Amino acid sequence: MTISAPRDRVEELTVGGGARLEELVDRESLAQLAASFADLSGVGVRVFDAEGKLLADAALAVELMSYLMTLRQAKSAVESTVSSVKNLDPGPVGQASMDGVSGGRYRVVALEHDGRRVGRLVFGPYFPPSLRDIPSTLIELEPNLDLDRARGLLTLAPRVTDDAMDRMAKHARATLDVVMFSGLRALLTGSMHLAAVRESYRELQSKQEKLQVAYDRLKELDRLKSNFLATVSHELRTPLTSIIGYSEMLLEGIAGEIVGEQREFVTTIREKGEQLLGLIKGLLDLSKLESGTMSLRKATMEVAPLVRDVAQTMAPHAKKKGISLHVALEPALPALWADAERLRQVLLNLVENAIKFTPASGSVTISARAAAMAAAGGGGEDGGLVLLGAQRAAVQFRVADTGIGIPESERQRVFDAFYQVDSSSTREQGGTGLGLSIVKRLVEGHEGTVHVEANAPQGTVFVVTIPLKRATLRP
Amino acid sequence: MQLDFVNRELTIKLVYYGPALSGKTTNLQALHRVAAPGSSGRLMTLETKDDRTLFFDLLPLSFRAQSGLAVRLKVFTVPGQVIHASTRRLVLQGADGVAFIADSRVSETQANTDSFMDLKDNLREHGLSLRQMPLVIQFNKRDLPNIRSDEEIAKLGAQGREPVYLAIAMRGAGVVESFIGLLHLTWSALDAEHDLGRKFGFDSTEFMNGVAQKLGEKRTTPELLAACVGGALDVLRPEAAP
Numbered sequence: 001m002t003i004s005a006p007r008d009r010v011e012e013l014t015v016g017g018g019a020r021l022e023e024l025v026d027r028e029s030l031a032q033l034a035a036s037f038a039d040l041s042g043v044g045v046r047v048f049d050a051e052g053k054l055l056a057d058a059a060l061a062v063e064l065m066s067y068l069m070t071l072r073q074a075k076s077a078v079e080s081t082v083s084s085v086k087n088l089d090p091g092p093v094g095q096a097s098m099d100g101v102s103g104g105r106y107r108v109v110a111l112e113h114d115g116r117r118v119g120r121l122v123f124g125p126y127f128p129p130s131l132r133d134i135p136s137t138l139i140e141l142e143p144n145l146d147l148d149r150a151r152g153l154l155t156l157a158p159r160v161t162d163d164a165m166d167r168m169a170k171h172a173r174a175t176l177d178v179v180m181f182s183g184l185r186a187l188l189t190g191s192m193h194l195a196a197v198r199e200s201y202r203e204l205q206s207k208q209e210k211l212q213v214a215y216d217r218l219k220e221l222d223r224l225k226s227n228f229l230a231t232v233s234h235e236l237r238t239p240l241t242s243i244i245g246y247s248e249m250l251l252e253g254i255a256g257e258i259v260g261e262q263r264e265f266v267t268t269i270r271e272k273g274e275q276l277l278g279l280i281k282g283l284l285d286l287s288k289l290e291s292g293t294m295s296l297r298k299a300t301m302e303v304a305p306l307v308r309d310v311a312q313t314m315a316p317h318a319k320k321k322g323i324s325l326h327v328a329l330e331p332a333l334p335a336l337w338a339d340a341e342r343l344r345q346v347l348l349n350l351v352e353n354a355i356k357f358t359p360a361s362g363s364v365t366i367s368a369r370a371a372a373m374a375a376a377g378g379g380g381e382d383g384g385l386v387l388l389g390a391q392r393a394a395v396q397f398r399v400a401d402t403g404i405g406i407p408e409s410e411r412q413r414v415f416d417a418f419y420q421v422d423s424s425s426t427r428e429q430g431g432t433g434l435g436l437s438i439v440k441r442l443v444e445g446h447e448g449t450v451h452v453e454a455n456a457p458q459g460t461v462f463v464v465t466i467p468l469k470r471a472t473l474r475p
Numbered sequence: 476m477q478l479d480f481v482n483r484e485l486t487i488k489l490v491y492y493g494p495a496l497s498g499k500t501t502n503l504q505a506l507h508r509v510a511a512p513g514s515s516g517r518l519m520t521l522e523t524k525d526d527r528t529l530f531f532d533l534l535p536l537s538f539r540a541q542s543g544l545a546v547r548l549k550v551f552t553v554p555g556q557v558i559h560a561s562t563r564r565l566v567l568q569g570a571d572g573v574a575f576i577a578d579s580r581v582s583e584t585q586a587n588t589d590s591f592m593d594l595k596d597n598l599r600e601h602g603l604s605l606r607q608m609p610l611v612i613q614f615n616k617r618d619l620p621n622i623r624s625d626e627e628i629a630k631l632g633a634q635g636r637e638p639v640y641l642a643i644a645m646r647g648a649g650v651v652e653s654f655i656g657l658l659h660l661t662w663s664a665l666d667a668e669h670d671l672g673r674k675f676g677f678d679s680t681e682f683m684n685g686v687a688q689k690l691g692e693k694r695t696t697p698e699l700l701a702a703c704v705g706g707a708l709d710v711l712r713p714e715a716a717p
Contacts, residue, residue, distance in 0.1 A: 011569055014533060015477055015488050015549050114516055115537045115547060181517055189521050192530045192565070199561035 009191040013184065021049045021111065021118040024183030025176070027056065033175070034058035041168050042158040046122045047111075052087065055119070062125060064153035068102055074142040077101040085122055095169065097162075100125055103135045104157070109169045113180045121172055126160040223291070230287040233280045240280065244273040282438060289441035296339040296445050303333040303368050303395055306340060310347040311366055314355065322360035325351075328367035336395055337469035342442050349435045350399040350462045358403035358459070371396035373449065373465050394448070394467040402459040411452040415440040439464075476571050476665055483675065486547040487665065488569050489657060493576035494583065494590035495527070495555035498615040501644040502576060503534045503552055506654060509647065509691040514538060528554045531566045538686050542676040548658070555590065564597045572609035572661030574653055575637075576644075579614045579622035609660035611703070613640045613653045632705025639704045651690050652702040659683060659700060659708060 013019050034045050038058040047056040068074040081100035090096045090110040098106045104125025111119040134150045160168075247270040250258060258266060288294035311327045318325040336343070347366065354364040373394045406414060415436050443450045448466040455461045477486040491499040500520070507518040514536055521530035536548040551570075553563040567573075575594065577587040595605050612635075614628055625641070632639035638656045642649025662679060666672050672679060683696040692699060700708055 010565065014551075015486050015569060114535055115545070181519070185519055185521065188519070188533075189530065192521060192562070195565050196530070196562050199565055203561060 010188065010195050013188055013191065018114050018116055018118075019184055019187060021047075021113070021180070022055060023187060024113070024118075024180040025055075026183075030179075031056040031058070033179075037168075037172055041160070043123050043126045043160055043165070043168070045172065047119060048086070048122065049119045050117055060158070062104070062157050064102060064150065064157050065104065065125065067149065067153055068138075068142075071142050071144050074101065074138065074145065077138075077141060081106070085124070088122075090120060101135070101138050101141060103127060103131045103138070103154075105162075105165075107165050107169055109173060111173065111176060111180075113177070113184070118180070121169065121176075123165065123169060123172075125157075126165060127154070127157045129159050129161060226287045226290045229283055230291070233283040233287065237277065237280050237284070240273060240277050244270055244277065247273060282435065285438050286441070289438065289445070294445070296342055296442075298337050298339050298446075300335050301338055301340040301343070302335055304329050306344060307347065307366055307368050307397070310344060310351055313348065314351045317352070318355050318364060321355060321358075323355055323358050324363045325355075326363060326365040328365060330367075330369040333368055333370060333395060334393065334468055336466055338446050338466060342445070343466070346439050346442050346464060347397060347399070349439050350397075350464070353435060354399050354401035354403065354460070354462075358401045362402040362459075364402075365398070365400045367398045367400070369396050369398075370394075371465060373467055392467045394465045397464040397466070398461050399464075400455045400459065400461040402455065405454060405458060406452055406460050408454070414452065415450070476669075478669070482545070483543055484545045484547065485671070485675075486549060487571045487661060489548060489550045489572045489574065489661065490567055490570040491550065491552045491574045491576055492563075492567070492590070492594050493553075493555055494578060494586040495557070497555060497576045497578040497583070497587075497590075498642075498644040499552040499555065499576045500528055500532050502574070502613070502615075502642075502650050502653070503532050503550060505644050505647040505650040506536075506550065506690065507534055509651065510536060511689045511691070514689040527556065528552060529559065530554065530562055536689075538682070538689060540675070540677055540682045540685070542678065544675045544677055546682070550654075557589075557593075560593070560597075563593070564600055567594075567597050568601055570608070571665060572657050573611075574657045575610060575612045577612060577614050579616045579628075579641075580619055581621050581623055584623070607664075609657065609664045610637045611640060611653055611656045611660065611706075612637050613642050613649065615642045615644050615649075617641050617649075618643045618646070629704045632703075635705060636707055638700075638706035638708050640702060641704065649702070651687070651692055652699050654690070655683065655687055655692075655696060655699045656703055656708065658686060659696070 030047060034047055034056040035058040038044050038060050042060065044059040044062075045056075046054060046059065049055055065078065068078050078101060081098070085098050085100075085106040085108065088096050088098055088106075088108045090108050094110040094112065096108045098108070100106065102125065104127055106122060106124035107126075109121045109123070110117050111121060131154075134145075134147065134154060138150075139145060139147065247266050249255065250266045251263065251270065285294065307327055307329060311325055315325055351364060351366060358364055371394050373392050440450055443464055443466070446466050448464060450462065450464045453461040453463055476488070479485070491502055493499050503518060507515055516535035516537075519533045519535075520528065521532070523529055531554065532552040534550040536550065538546045538548070540546060551566050553559075553566045573594065575591060577583075577591075598605055598608060612632075614623070616622065628639060628641065638660070640649050640653040640656060642653060644650050662683070666677075666679065671677055680696065687694065687696055687699055
């Protein structure tokens, strides 16, 4: 059996050659239907497909026929009738009759579906009531015929008028027509379902391919951008090192005493050089983080000294702006498995930002506390915690300020590279918009998270959560 | 089209296309009602939900020409709802002619346009162009208020190349006219391409008149064809070919 593509199948069933009888009708059910018909009418029935294959056989035992089958001559005559009936063509009118040697009659009816012959129904043998006696042909044919016995059996044989046979055949045909129609509909529906699914799948796949091409192209462009960034940053840094180095040497008086405005100018050159170097380092960091070439040197580290160190570093800066800087540490914080230098960079960046965006007489607080965060696979908020894995113990750093705050709609985007909430503030506050994107990548490098919350009544809190080395159940 | 030389049998696929709820199934039901019992099989409706077609409807019609050629017409509808795009494309495959059933209401103008563009796209997917496809357009629901006026349709129809028919499919009005128009165009195109008339000693006029009769029509084919508004009925006939 060959299986054609579903869309071709639909085509074949509707416009093409159509379905075969066997496909439309369940064979076992057809046999039951035929048996039930034979039971009701008292006439046997056989169903053949278009190729003459027998699909259902509900022949009834007619004793007269059984008796004739025991006789030599009669037997071969009966067999020849049966075989001619099997191949009898119902002709253009769709039905034909044939009389056997016993006087029994057979009726052959064409089964049509969608204007095509799909099979035949063969009824019989039945005996028309007009048949009063055993036909003389049979008496002449079979020398061993027991005429009395045959006559007795004839009275028991099924008697059906041609008229009644017409109606019964019509009914059987109509019944099968309904069955075939329903069968075709089911077959078409199934094929159509399959074809529609295939078609949708094909459509999705071609869209998917286009998306993949676009995605690959974008990824390649992104990689080129990172490469460019890395190359340019590197090339910028080399001459800058000389500029800073030589201005430092000038300030140290190596090339002779410098005085007054000279010192002031050279100091400015050095400071701006340092600033530029910081920016270039940031770019390099970002490109390294983006290309995944930055390696984190993780080790066991204590949290408290790190936070205090950051606060100490930033204290002069805060003091200069008239901002109070606080540290709040939970006692007995667990040690982290992290790159201390990079974590320091993260906190410095956040605190520097906080100071930058907080007006004079405001305050900035750095705090750290033990916390828990969702382990990979979600925190089981929707249930199934026992399967999804436990919460992971973590340390949470919070850098809170009383500054200008970040609108909720912007909170996600502040971590995008080069993004600044208010572009006009760039001039006022300075900065490149790189810091937070580096922060985010560094935190993610530690499997941690960073997000922004509002500080009551005013300001912003940056929350960094870094998980501990091993997942443990929340106490 | 499927041609069976041995049994002298020709099968033609006609598709009723159009936006959702424009009356495609109603057209088929009306044809089924008027068709003589010997000419029409059962109207098969494949999968519906809330009276909306999900897959397609199929009305088989068959006619025998005097030359002995059996012509089987398979009339399909597509599901109109936008989401069934892939099913529409499947049903459209192998179509020999298309009747586009438009909703006459002014509010449905955009839906008609969208569906027509969808037809164009789907034909292109099958490597066919709208230009090659025998096509009639039916403006259905002429009995409703707020419809595009007869004058407007006549004016636009006169400029277009497809014959345009007005119909109230619910009452059967305009249904046979549209069908005969479509069959005429389709037959002309197939005949021009395959030279069927000569191969089968087929008399088109006699055949078309026979079909109209079997659809309960007393009018002759030219009278039925003349019911169209604008368009060119002989656009695809061989003598009209460049």
